[in-house]
Amino acid sequence: xxxxxxxxxxxxxxxxxxxxxxxxxxxxxxxxxxxxxxxxxxxxxxxxxxxxxxxxxxxxxxxxxxxxxxxxxxxxxxxxxxxxxxxxxxxxxxxxxxxxxxxxxxxxxxxxxxxxxxxxxxxxxxxxxxxxxxxxxxxxxxxxxxxxxxxxxxxxxxxxxxxxxxxxxxxxxxxxxxxxxxxxxxxxxxxxxxxxxxxxxxxxxxxxxxxxxxxxxxxxxxxxxxxxxxxxxxxxxxxxxxxxxxxxxxxxxxxxxxxxxxxxxxxxxxxxxxxxxxx
Amino acid sequence: xxxxxxxxxxxxxxxxxxxxxxxxxxxxxxxxxxxxxxxxxxxxxxxxxxxxxxxxxxxxxxxxxxxxxxxxxxxxxxxxxxxxxxxxxxxxxxxxxxxxxxxxxxxxxxxxxxxxxxxxxxxxxxxxxxxxxxxxxxxxxxxxxxxxxxxxxxx
Numbered sequence: 001x002x003x004x005x006x007x008x009x010x011x012x013x014x015x016x017x018x019x020x021x022x023x024x025x026x027x028x029x030x031x032x033x034x035x036x037x038x039x040x041x042x043x044x045x046x047x048x049x050x051x052x053x054x055x056x057x058x059x060x061x062x063x064x065x066x067x068x069x070x071x072x073x074x075x076x077x078x079x080x081x082x083x084x085x086x087x088x089x090x091x092x093x094x095x096x097x098x099x100x101x102x103x104x105x106x107x108x109x110x111x112x113x114x115x116x117x118x119x120x121x122x123x124x125x126x127x128x129x130x131x132x133x134x135x136x137x138x139x140x141x142x143x144x145x146x147x148x149x150x151x152x153x154x155x156x157x158x159x160x161x162x163x164x165x166x167x168x169x170x171x172x173x174x175x176x177x178x179x180x181x182x183x184x185x186x187x188x189x190x191x192x193x194x195x196x197x198x199x200x201x202x203x204x205x206x207x208x209x210x211x212x213x214x215x216x217x218x219x220x221x222x223x224x225x226x227x228x229x230x231x232x233x234x235x236x237x238x239x240x241x242x243x244x245x246x247x248x249x250x251x252x253x254x255x256x257x258x259x260x261x262x263x264x265x266x267x268x269x270x271x272x273x274x275x276x277x278x279x
Numbered sequence: 280x281x282x283x284x285x286x287x288x289x290x291x292x293x294x295x296x297x298x299x300x301x302x303x304x305x306x307x308x309x310x311x312x313x314x315x316x317x318x319x320x321x322x323x324x325x326x327x328x329x330x331x332x333x334x335x336x337x338x339x340x341x342x343x344x345x346x347x348x349x350x351x352x353x354x355x356x357x358x359x360x361x362x363x364x365x366x367x368x369x370x371x372x373x374x375x376x377x378x379x380x381x382x383x384x385x386x387x388x389x390x391x392x393x394x395x396x397x398x399x400x401x402x403x404x405x406x407x408x409x410x411x412x413x414x415x416x417x418x419x420x421x422x423x424x425x426x427x428x429x430x431x432x433x434x
Contacts, residue, residue, distance in 0.1 A: 001299075001300050001301050002281065002300065003283065003300040003344060003346050003347070005346065005347065005349070025344075025347075028342055028343055028344070028347075029324055029342055032303070032324070032341070032342040032343065032344075033323045033324060033342070035301070036303070036322045036323060036341065036342075037322070037323065045300075045344075047344070047347055049347060073336075094324070094412065095327065095411050095412020095413075096337060096390070096393065096394070096397070096399075096409050096411075096412055097324070097327065097330055097337050097338050097339045097390065097393075097412045098324060098339070098342075098412065100336045100337060100338050101338055101339070101342060101343065180408070180411065181408070181411030181412065182325060182411060182412065
């Protein structure tokens with residue numbers, strides 16, 4: 001096994017060109033479990049943790065670019081004002097030790113249906129920047145994740161940044177698991193009331209093969225909210241919750257049944273809206 | 280097998296190691312350097328007994344490759360005492376009887392040092408949340424929280 005430890009993006013792309021089947025290693029919090037238990041025997045690894053171009057975050061016009069190697073701990077500490085729901089999601093990932101290792105680029109690249117940052121990122125129409133042998137490209141996250149642990153990353157490409165539009169208005173992140181820490185979510189939901197565009201934005205995790213946008217539910221509630229509050233009638237909130245539940249395409253696994261997940265997503269939707277509205 | 284040479288500063292001692300790149304930081308500490316304070320519990324980042332500080336931040340040594348930490352500074356439980364003077368958290372764990380079997384204790388103490396450095400030990404609730412990555416199957420949690428509160432309060 002070889003482990004390349006590039007310091008620059010150019011070195012990382014070169015290492016990936018030299019070993020095209022290499023596994024791209026970020027924080028290792030998923031990958032190392034598979035290696036330790038012999039489920040995966042990698043021959044080559046390109047470790048990205050020290051690539052300078054992938055660190056930190058930057059404010060730009062209307063959005064924030066998150067370096068792929070930004071850790072959950074950094075998200076929790078540094079992005080609470082820009083993206084409270086992303087910081088909240090970061091705070092629910094694993095444990096403090098996991099959050100010092102795991103990264104946003106790893107969460108996007110692994111593309112687990114349960115990735116905790118993904119519901120908010122899709123709700124905000126985040127985009128993914130990739131660098132590769134053909135140059136750079138930017139893809140909507142919603143299109144980049146094509147299925148469970150499947151992405152549109154092409155051979156030789158590295159995720160460099162996630163661009164997240166800044167939106168004014170309340171944000172919520174809610175997650176259900178068997179305990180508060182150290183669980184993979186059974187269902188999770190991010191909700192944003194986009195006050196400038198007067199749009200409800202919602203993302204769902206662990207209730208489908210990839211993060212979902214319940215667009216019919218968003219459209220419905222966007223038309224029902226009195227945006228000067230913002231306020232909404234209890235019946236409209238209940239109907240939104242039903243539409244969110246209908247949008248789910250969950251499976252039954254060891255963490256929960258499809259029926260429970262669908263129900264839970266509706267409950268989370270109602271709670272998130274109630275917490276975001278003026279009472 | 281190709282070995283990768285790295286340098287680690289562990290508890291103030293410089294170690295130059297030629298490692299199989301697949302060796303985890305935990306195995307490098309335990310099997311190569313011979314420091315067995317960090318324990319191998321679950322080997323999958325759930326129990327926390329392998330917790331060490333890398334450049335001051337608490338991490339699971341089982342979930343990271345040693346070669347990823349070339350040049351890093353690592354602290355394990357063996358590096359906490361100053362001669363026979365225990366680290367305040369070590370003393371607090373004894374004073375508060377914060378262990379039964381002791382298998383989780385090195386990880387608990389290193390995690391608590393990380394927690395104190397993060398400034399997240401201002402209430403019992405906060406300590407419980409931010410110590411959630413360290414399991415104690417003997418159930419010494421109330422005394423672990425009390426020990427951490429003692430040290431946090433003294434700072």
